Amino acid sequence: MIKHPRGTVVAALAVVLALAAGCSEEQAATKLELTAALPDQVPSGTVLRLGDPQIQAIVGASGLDKELSNVTIEWANISGGPQSIQAFRADKLDCSAVADIPSLFAAWTGTATKIVFQSVTVDPLEHPIYKLGVAPGVSVTSLADLRGKKIAYSAGQAQGALVLRVLQKAGLSQKDVQLVELTSTGDSYVTALGSKAVDVAPIGAQNIKLYETKYPGASSIFTGIRDDASTLYCLTSAVEDANKAAALKAYIAVRTKALLWANDHPAEYAKAYYQDTQGLSEADAKAVVEIGGTKAIPANWDAAVTRLQETADLLATEQNHDKLDVTTLVDRRFEKVQAAAAGDKVVTGDAA
Structure with missing residues (x-):
């Protein structure tokens, strides 16, 4: 075993500490304050x-x-x-x-x-993201007709907020309807309407034609709300x-x-x-x-x-x-x- 002089060991330790400090400073430099200007240069990788x-x-x-x-x-x-x-x-x-x-x-x-x-x-009102799908056999031709209806509702999604805004516009409260907790994933709202588990549900406008074709007697109405x-x-x-x-x-x-x-x-x-x-x-x-x-x-x-x-x-x-x-x-x-x-x-x- 080769014995290093004490001074060499101290020097080597100093280098290690310096490198460690440098790494710490580099890591700290990656933190960007939310009030700071956005950087222009994107580091490779x-x-x-x-x-x-x-x-x-x-x-x-x-x-x-x-x-x-x-x-x-x-x-x-x-x-x-x-x-x-x-x-x-x-x-x-x-x-x-x-x-x-x-x-x-x-x-x-x-x-x-x-x-x-x-x-x-x-022209957002002419091109809504959602329309209100209405289950086959259910009569809803205006927002006022929502009173007493079972409406699909997901609190943490845009569809849930839209339902609340629709009720607000119609002058109705949650007590005037039955909100049915149902997360909107895939065609879950379409299926719920088709099976009449709910009377009304917000459906992506692009799916309305599919819904109305798949379920005879199905219908839809505009919300008149920007979404x-x-x-x-x-x-x-x-x-x-x-x-x-x-x-x-x-x-x-x-x-x-x-x-x-x-x-x-x-x-x-x-x-x-x-x-x-x-x-x-x-x-x-x-x-x-x-x-x-x-x-x-x-x-x-x-x-x-x-x-x-x-x-x-x-x-x-x-x-x-x-x-x-x-x-x-x-x-x-x-x-x-x-x-x-x-x-x-x-x-x-x-x-x-």
């Missing part, structure tokens, strides 16, 4: 775990994936509140595409998230990671361009997502895209935040949640990123 299947298909079809060469994206076939919150809690996902409700329920259930993207629908909220929300810890924040900045710009590309290439969009990944026929895929209308990027998020606050206040009252300041859930640093990417195609006024 940065990974984003995204549940954004529609945009995944569009990015691939449009060639926009080339603009994300410095970002390693691990795509997950996840979207919507229940799945995304579960994945967040298991630390399996950074961000997910959802409506506006999941961010509220994440906050109410102790999962810290930030909204980093907002889009809207042009086009569409966001990308992320774990706060992901946004606080400097490397991921830089990658998100790049992704939000590409995501913006992807939505606008889909507007200009509806046939390619229909094929890339609804045909190739959802298994719809060419005709049905085309119909779904037409029903969905044109998506747009708002010049700012003021109107979206106001609507989110109104929804949060309604849910706090109707579902006995704590009052919530929704500005704490929105990372408006990304507002300028998507507006810049959209350029002169941003929208203002009622559409936003």
Whole structure:
């Protein structure tokens, strides 16, 4: 055994400590304050775990994936509140595409998230996300007819919030109807209507034709309520990671361009997502895209935040949640990123 002089051992120990300190400083430097500017440079090898299947298909079809060469994206076939919150809690996902409700329920259930993207629908009342499906043999031709009806209801999903807003518009309370707790997954609401387990349920507008064809005597009505909220929300810890924040900045710009590309290439969009990944026929895929209308990027998020606050206040009252300041859930640093990417195609006024 070779014996090292004491001085050599001390020197070696000093080097080890210095390297350890350097590593600690490097790790600390990756923490980004929520008030700090978003980094421009994406370190090579940065990974984003995204549940954004529609945009995944569009990015691939449009060639926009080339603009994300410095970002390693691990795509997950996840979207919507229940799945995304579960994945967040298991630390399996950074961000997910959802409506506006999941961010509220994440906050109410102790999962810290930030909204980093907002889009809207042009002429939202003419292109609703949902219509109210009515079970065969049940007479509902107006919102007033909902009194006494069994209505499918999922508290933590956009459909649940829509039901409460519909009741509010109709001048009805929860006591005036029978809310049937039922999570909306796949065609669960369609099946519940078809079997007459419920009288009424919010159904995605693209599924209404299928529902009415499958069940003779089925019908549907418009809600007359704006329901086009569409966001990308992320774990706060992901946004606080400097490397991921830089990658998100790049992704939000590409995501913006992807939505606008889909507007200009509806046939390619229909094929890339609804045909190739959802298994719809060419005709049905085309119909779904037409029903969905044109998506747009708002010049700012003021109107979206106001609507989110109104929804949060309604849910706090109707579902006995704590009052919530929704500005704490929105990372408006990304507002300028998507507006810049959209350029002169941003929208203002009622559409936003």
